[in-house]
Amino acid sequence: MSADELSSDELRRRAPFRVERVGAFVDAVVAIAMTLLILPLMESVGEVADAGEDTLHWLAEHDQQLVSFVISFVIIAMFWMIHHRMFASVEGVTTPLMWILAGWLLTIVWLPVATAISGAMDGDDAWAKVLYIGSMIATSLFSLAIRLYLRQHPALHRLPADSLTPGIVADLTTALLFALALTLSLTVPDIGYYAMFVMLLGPFAQGLVLRLMRGGAARRHG
Numbered sequence: 001m002s003a004d005e006l007s008s009d010e011l012r013r014r015a016p017f018r019v020e021r022v023g024a025f026v027d028a029v030v031a032i033a034m035t036l037l038i039l040p041l042m043e044s045v046g047e048v049a050d051a052g053e054d055t056l057h058w059l060a061e062h063d064q065q066l067v068s069f070v071i072s073f074v075i076i077a078m079f080w081m082i083h084h085r086m087f088a089s090v091e092g093v094t095t096p097l098m099w100i101l102a103g104w105l106l107t108i109v110w111l112p113v114a115t116a117i118s119g120a121m122d123g124d125d126a127w128a129k130v131l132y133i134g135s136m137i138a139t140s141l142f143s144l145a146i147r148l149y150l151r152q153h154p155a156l157h158r159l160p161a162d163s164l165t166p167g168i169v170a171d172l173t174t175a176l177l178f179a180l181a182l183t184l185s186l187t188v189p190d191i192g193y194y195a196m197f198v199m200l201l202g203p204f205a206q207g208l209v210l211r212l213m214r215g216g217a218a219r220r221h222g
Contacts, residue, residue, distance in 0.1 A: 015092030065119030144171035
């Protein structure tokens with residue numbers, strides 16, 4: 001018998017991972033990842049102090065690292081808030097879902113490394129951009145995979161069927177906008193990481209896609 005043919009109670013009984021434990025685990029991993037973001041800056045403070053330089057010199061010398069730190073901190077916080085809202089209505093975690101979630105966590109844990117690389121390397125380093133922005137694309141795609149899995153297994157959660165669609169659209173458009181930012185940063189090197197400002201188009205892109213989807217559905221049923 002497939003998972004989709006099971007009753008809600010039976011599917012939750014067969015889900016081997018308790019949501020509370022999974023949530024605590026995710027919170028701990030995300031908190032550690034956010035803390036790790038600051039370590040390169042902590043080390044640089046000691047280096048500047050040992051060299052006898054002052055605070056203004058440190059700020060000027062490590063401005064790129066500071067910007068990367070702030071961006072990554074905000075992005076991890078954003079991804080965690082999206083995940084937290086989604087899992088607030090989840091009542092069971094199966095092994096496949098746990099593996100998808102592990103992939104999502106892998107991208108979160110990797111981001112401090114990518115942040116350190118982007119902050120330390122030359123602004124024209126293409127691979128630093130690929131590792132940094134590419135990790136955010138991967139996080140968005142894993143979040144999308146989680147939503148798609150939940151849509152296919154409604155017994156695992158209390159989310160209304162139509163409530164998953166905006167989240168799926170949001171994850172998809174977020175991944176596409178990150179991909180656009182990466183393309184711009186690589187093809188127009190002078191823009192650099194300022195290409196990330198295209199993410200401000202997220203709400204508009206999501207609203208446009210949802211309107212197009214609703215318009216298409218209305219025409220099919222008209």
